[in-house]
Amino acid sequence: MKLVMDSDCLVKLAKAGAKEAILSSIEVSIPALVKKETVDEAKVKGHQDGLIIEENLSKKTLHVVEAKRKKQSLMAATKGEEEVVSVYLSGTYDAVASDDRRFLKRLESANIPFLTPTACLVYLCEEGRIDHTEEIPQAWRGEICGG
Amino acid sequence: MGDNYARGDISLREAAEVLDLPLREALELFWDMGISGNVDADKAFKAISLAEKKSSKTRSL
Numbered sequence: 001m002k003l004v005m006d007s008d009c010l011v012k013l014a015k016a017g018a019k020e021a022i023l024s025s026i027e028v029s030i031p032a033l034v035k036k037e038t039v040d041e042a043k044v045k046g047h048q049d050g051l052i053i054e055e056n057l058s059k060k061t062l063h064v065v066e067a068k069r070k071k072q073s074l075m076a077a078t079k080g081e082e083e084v085v086s087v088y089l090s091g092t093y094d095a096v097a098s099d100d101r102r103f104l105k106r107l108e109s110a111n112i113p114f115l116t117p118t119a120c121l122v123y124l125c126e127e128g129r130i131d132h133t134e135e136i137p138q139a140w141r142g143e144i145c146g147g
Numbered sequence: 148m149g150d151n152y153a154r155g156d157i158s159l160r161e162a163a164e165v166l167d168l169p170l171r172e173a174l175e176l177f178w179d180m181g182i183s184g185n186v187d188a189d190k191a192f193k194a195i196s197l198a199e200k201k202s203s204k205t206r207s208l
């Protein structure tokens with residue numbers, strides 16, 4: 001599966017310790033602005049996950065993709081959301097991953113399929129790629145794999 | 148602002164813009180306020196349904 005991921009989804013998966021499992025099973029791309037938000041700005045503020053995400057970029061387990069479409073009229077959105085949607089529309093992606101209700105609503109209005117961080121973990125669980133007793137964050141276990 | 152974000156009236160980026168904060172800092176601020184997310188049950192269910200559909204194991208059943 002190929003996803004374009006938004007900043008909030010990437011940061012939450014990183015902080016939950018679930019990012020590596022996701023990136024080992026799902027091809028994830030991010031636009032340059034998401035990289036700026038999750039790596040550059042995070043490092044300035046001393047957030048550890050910024051360094052970890054940067055390492056994923058270096059190892060090419062996470063990819064920065066240029067948002068080529070300068071303007072798209074599918075939905076009213078902020079610049080970051082526009083970049084995420086532009087990358088999605090310029091490639092062969094299965095969905096956009098975000099954890100922002102407002103953005104998900106806009107995606108739904110534009111008929112763009114979406115996943116949440118929890119849904120990404122459900123995908124891994126369905127694929128048998130994670131041991132739900134060990135790798136899924138405690139708070140999400142019952143919701144995803146029934147305990 | 149936190150209530151507006153929690154209700155899904157505004158996106159995280161819109162909240163960050165209004166607060167004049169980087170998105171990452173707005174996320175931290177909302178976490179500190181006890182707002183860990185704002186996805187409603189309807190969107191969560193649709194996302195999980197898509198994840199199940201995309202799974203090769205589910206597709207092969």
